[in-house]
Amino acid sequence: MKNSIAERIADFLKNFPPFFSLTYAELVGISKEIQVVHVEKNHILFKIGDKTHPFFYVVKEGAIGLSVTSDAEEALIDKCDEGDILGLRPFFAKDNYLMTAKAREESLLYAIPIDVFKPYVSQNADVLNFLLESFASNTRNPYDKENKGKLISENVIYTDQNSEIQYFQPISYTKNPITASRKDSVKLVAKTMTNSKIGSVIIQDNNLPVGIVTDKDLRSKIATGLFPIDIMVDQIMSSPVITVAENISIAETQMMMLKHNVGHLCVTVDGTNKSKIMGIISEHDVVLAQANNPGVLLKQTKRATRSKELKAVREKLNDLIQNSIDKNIPIQHISSIVGEINIAITKRAVELAIEKMEQQPPTRFAWMNIGSQGRKEQLLMTDQDNALVFEDVDEERYDEVKKYFLELAEKVTKTLNKVGYEFCPAEMMASNPMWCKSVTDWNKQYNSWINKPGEKGILMCSIFFDYDFIVGDEKLVDMITENIFANIHNNQLFFAYLGTDALKNPPPLGFFRQFLVEDDGEHKDTFDIKSRAIMPLVDAARLLVLSQDIKGINNTYLRYKKLAELEPQNVDLFESCADAFSTLSLFRTEEGLLNSNSGRYLNLNELSKSDKVKLKNAFQPIRDIQDAIKNRFQLTYFT
Amino acid sequence: MVFDWLKKVSKDYPKFWENYLETFENKPNVSDQKRYVVFDCETTGLDHRKDVILSIGAVAVIDSSVLVNDSLELFLKQELYKPEVAFIHGILKEGKEEKIVEAEAIIRFLEFIKNATLVGHNVNFDIEMINQALKRLNVGKLKNDSMDTDAMYQKFKGLQEDQHSSLDELCKILKVEKSDRHTASGDAFITALVFLKLKKRLAIK
Numbered sequence: 001m002k003n004s005i006a007e008r009i010a011d012f013l014k015n016f017p018p019f020f021s022l023t024y025a026e027l028v029g030i031s032k033e034i035q036v037v038h039v040e041k042n043h044i045l046f047k048i049g050d051k052t053h054p055f056f057y058v059v060k061e062g063a064i065g066l067s068v069t070s071d072a073e074e075a076l077i078d079k080c081d082e083g084d085i086l087g088l089r090p091f092f093a094k095d096n097y098l099m100t101a102k103a104r105e106e107s108l109l110y111a112i113p114i115d116v117f118k119p120y121v122s123q124n125a126d127v128l129n130f131l132l133e134s135f136a137s138n139t140r141n142p143y144d145k146e147n148k149g150k151l152i153s154e155n156v157i158y159t160d161q162n163s164e165i166q167y168f169q170p171i172s173y174t175k176n177p178i179t180a181s182r183k184d185s186v187k188l189v190a191k192t193m194t195n196s197k198i199g200s201v202i203i204q205d206n207n208l209p210v211g212i213v214t215d216k217d218l219r220s221k222i223a224t225g226l227f228p229i230d231i232m233v234d235q236i237m238s239s240p241v242i243t244v245a246e247n248i249s250i251a252e253t254q255m256m257m258l259k260h261n262v263g264h265l266c267v268t269v270d271g272t273n274k275s276k277i278m279g280i281i282s283e284h285d286v287v288l289a290q291a292n293n294p295g296v297l298l299k300q301t302k303r304a305t306r307s308k309e310l311k312a313v314r315e316k317l318n319d320l321i322q323n324s325i326d327k328n329i330p331i332q333h334i335s336s337i338v339g340e341i342n343i344a345i346t347k348r349a350v351e352l353a354i355e356k357m358e359q360q361p362p363t364r365f366a367w368m369n370i371g372s373q374g375r376k377e378q379l380l381m382t383d384q385d386n387a388l389v390f391e392d393v394d395e396e397r398y399d400e401v402k403k404y405f406l407e408l409a410e411k412v413t414k415t416l417n418k419v420g421y422e423f424c425p426a427e428m429m430a431s432n433p434m435w436c437k438s439v440t441d442w443n444k445q446y447n448s449w450i451n452k453p454g455e456k457g458i459l460m461c462s463i464f465f466d467y468d469f470i471v472g473d474e475k476l477v478d479m480i481t482e483n484i485f486a487n488i489h490n491n492q493l494f495f496a497y498l499g500t501d502a503l504k505n506p507p508p509l510g511f512f513r514q515f516l517v518e519d520d521g522e523h524k525d526t527f528d529i530k531s532r533a534i535m536p537l538v539d540a541a542r543l544l545v546l547s548q549d550i551k552g553i554n555n556t557y558l559r560y561k562k563l564a565e566l567e568p569q570n571v572d573l574f575e576s577c578a579d580a581f582s583t584l585s586l587f588r589t590e591e592g593l594l595n596s597n598s599g600r601y602l603n604l605n606e607l608s609k610s611d612k613v614k615l616k617n618a619f620q621p622i623r624d625i626q627d628a629i630k631n632r633f634q635l636t637y638f639t
Numbered sequence: 640m641v642f643d644w645l646k647k648v649s650k651d652y653p654k655f656w657e658n659y660l661e662t663f664e665n666k667p668n669v670s671d672q673k674r675y676v677v678f679d680c681e682t683t684g685l686d687h688r689k690d691v692i693l694s695i696g697a698v699a700v701i702d703s704s705v706l707v708n709d710s711l712e713l714f715l716k717q718e719l720y721k722p723e724v725a726f727i728h729g730i731l732k733e734g735k736e737e738k739i740v741e742a743e744a745i746i747r748f749l750e751f752i753k754n755a756t757l758v759g760h761n762v763n764f765d766i767e768m769i770n771q772a773l774k775r776l777n778v779g780k781l782k783n784d785s786m787d788t789d790a791m792y793q794k795f796k797g798l799q800e801d802q803h804s805s806l807d808e809l810c811k812i813l814k815v816e817k818s819d820r821h822t823a824s825g826d827a828f829i830t831a832l833v834f835l836k837l838k839k840r841l842a843i844k
Contacts, residue, residue, distance in 0.1 A: 005707050036831075038832070410677050
């Protein structure tokens with residue numbers, strides 16, 4: 001019998017995987033058994049712990065959010081919209097749902113009976129593969145990298161943001177440690193320790209730990225002459241050895257060491273000294289475990305005496321970023337921590353350079369980071385952009401003073417380059433005579449940008465409006481700031497040009513909501529997330545804060561937050577821009593960490609469908625903010 | 640039995656009608672979910688005395704779901720055929736769909752709807768068309784309760800009784816995607832979606 005409704009549903013399904021792998025007749029057959037379910041906004045389709053439904057669902061219209069609960073907080077982990085599949089759990093498990101599906105908009109879903117669809121899964125390899133793959137891509141979200149390749153609804157591992165305290169992470173330890181048996185001579189053991197450059201040896205009997213000998217034992221018991229050097233090691237070993245199980249946290253490790261007043265712990269299979277030795281944890285491991293701790297990194301930076309040490313800090317910083325992203329720490333927090341460490345590194349580089357110079361600075365100066373460093377948005381190793389300002393001096397001294405600071409800047413930029421911040425290809429660095437000058441000269445420079453904005457001038461200047469004081473005398477930077485704001489106040493021409501500049505990159509979606517990709521060159525068919533999505537938001541934020549006389553907020557996210565505070569009528573717009581900026585930064589950072597590059601070009605083919613949706617959702621605010629700018633600065637005539 | 644003679648004097652109805660009437664005698668269980676049937680008739684015109692049914696589309700709604708596996712789609716053989724309306728609903732006199740005579744269509748329709756609440760857009764017209772066909776079979780009128788999506792929308796919006804909305808308008812307002820318009824099944828399905836949304840908004844069980 002004819003069934004037009006089923007045909008209509010089949011017409012929809014055939015556009016989406018895995019259904020397009022089936023014949024039309026099969027789809028109509030499946031569609032005849034479907035129920036169309038209506039879910040109102042904020043109503044729940046199923047929640048964690050609910051018995052599984054005899055259906056899985058395809059979103060026809062609207063959007064369904066999937067979330068898990070962690071410490072009484074709901075955490076959205078995926079959003080399904082048109083054509084997306086959800087609720088696959090009953091295919092694989094008989095127990096209850098592990099996620100909550102809640103309508104984010106009024107939605108219509110096609111409920112496909114599991115029993116009806118099952119035969120197609122087993123008969124059709126494409127369908128099976130799609131289901132397996134979609135689980136894999138579903139898990140491509142920052143919360144559970146560890147579970148790649150597993151079904152999201154199968155295996156929800158969610159690390160709560162608040163539980164992010166490194167001390168509760170398991171400590172890593174030395175596996176298969178060097179051991180000695182109790183009848184070995186002290187001398188032999190000491191030789192082994194010296195050759196292997198280790199500070200302790202576990203004494204074993206039949207692979208069970210019976211004691212431990214450390215440097216301290218050798219010092220206090222042998223070197224003092226208390227025992228002869230030829231005795232067997234069990235005479236001087238500390239016994240029993242303190243044993244722990246694997247996966248002990250850093251905090252627990254420290255507690256155990258303090259409690260038993262020891263510097264080493266022995267890891268055994270079950271945590272007692274009646275099971276096999278697995279490894280050893282030393283105080284050094286505890287220190288290492290905290291090396292990714294921002295505070296430790298800052299301390300190391302301050303104590304660094306060579307560029308090599310700074311480089312080590314910067315490399316550890318990458319691990320810190322990756323860990324933080326894995327642990328789902330908001331990108332904004334990561335940025336501010338990384339920003340502080342970047343500043344500390346730069347500051348230390350300047351201090352080290354001054355030490356290397358033969359004489360102290362001839363006058364007061366300030367080192368500034370500009371561009372993304374100035375905005376504290378630099379998570380990845382990108383170029384260095386910086387500038388230097390020095391106090392006004394007599395004309396006859398000017399050349400000599402400038403020469404000193406150029407030389408200083410040269411040293412600093414070289415150090416930074418060694419650390420990993422590459423030289424700026426456009427030479428926007430303090431070592432360039434253009435960007436190393438006195439307060440008066442800087443004011444002249446800014447005034448020419450502000451009052452005679454030509455397209456080229458604006459292009460050059462926009463990053464100079466994001467500057468951040470690093471080291472030296474901050475008053476000099478304040479003088480520049482005052483001059484800028486005095487000059488831009490109500491300066492319509494300047495804002496019109498800056499506005500035009502901010503609009504030069506339109507929202508990156510084509511007419512059919514497809515991504516605009518690069519047409520040619522080495523990045524063909526990749527998506528330039530920096531210039532197409534991030535920069536438009538950065539430019540818009542800069543323009544708006546300048547026009548609002550907001551001083552001292554350089555960070556794009558914080559700028560939008562501040563704007564939202566100042567203009568309650570536009571709070572939605574600015575909040576959405578702040579969120580979009582965070583999302584985009586996260587994408588770029590992940591891409592950059594993955595490929596050890598600047599993360600600027602995204603390979604769209606490697607993005608999952610849900611990531612693409614997330615990306616596209618972040619583009620809407622770009623369109624909105626650009627429209628707002630067009631109106632506010634009356635740019636219709638300029639564009 | 641005392642009442643047997645009563646049954647005897649009552650008109651001797653055909654079996655299908657007896658079966659239909661029986662569905663109303665069963666007291667519904669409290670746990671039974673209420674079944675709605677959303678339906679639409681394509682007709683040769685709007686005059687229920689002269690025009691006849693070309694096709695019937697019907698689909699069941701329970702709770703917040705449209706049950707595609709509980710649906711009916713019928714195409715009727717017809718004597719009266721107006722070529723000028725064919726281009727609207729696309730049913731040609733000798734179309735490729737399997738066609739049945741009106742009597743069979745009505746019998747299958749009654750078997751399908753049972754005692755469900757009938758739902759349609761301007762449902763009274765469709766009910767009247769069915770009633771006319773029932774009359775030709777010498778049986779009574781439809782006994783089902785009915786709900787009209789136009790009236791539901793009036794109630795939802797607090798509109799006057801003379802302020803009517805077309806199905807197209809409701810689709811637009813309630814964001815129901817239209818396609819397959821002007822086939823009975825297509826309209827029945829769209830009406831079902833409109834009904835689901837209005838039902839939730841009016842908190843009808």
